[in-house]
Amino acid sequence: MNKRTVVTESVHVNSFTISSGFLIGDLERLTPTSRVIAIQRENPEVIEENADFNSYPIFQRELPPLLPPLSLPSVFHHHRNEICVDSVTSFGASTASTIQIGGISYIDAHSRVKHIRVLSDEQ
Amino acid sequence: MNYTVHNYGLDIGNIDVSSVASSSVFLIGDSETIRLYSYYDTPPESLIIGPFVPIEQEEGFTDE
8 A cells, every 4th residue: 555645744742652753754664562550559669570471360361362353455556645734732641652754554562561559548 | 346446636734643553554555455464452350459460471472
């Protein structure tokens, strides 16, 4: 499939974290993944040990079966070979996300986030 | 079925996205196949009350 050119005057993004990416140009395939154990506590203190992902079921769970690929006979007519965007502003991208200016054939993104909240006393 | 797409001119002013997270994609351009998975787990038992966090320690991991 022929991909159009993207014309952008300016992009302003504050931050990219945890397997996220900012891509300018064309790509064939992108497969970002991330696994997160997020612990929220009332007191800021460093946890020395590394948590074991294998002890939480969310990281073991199998993906649902994929749909069979569509094989539609398709034709794309680009009457103008440019997509024009004046400006893009974003606070940021995080956790296997992507901001891309350009074309891409395949994206397979995958993230798993486990939350734990720790309170000192019963509220 | 024959699938035909006509892309005419596309001119956009300003885009303001607060943030993109958890396997999301913000794309200006053409694509073919996009598959996005996101698992998010905050069950009731995630709330722990007390001074200790029972985190299973990873074995044989050296932080280098």
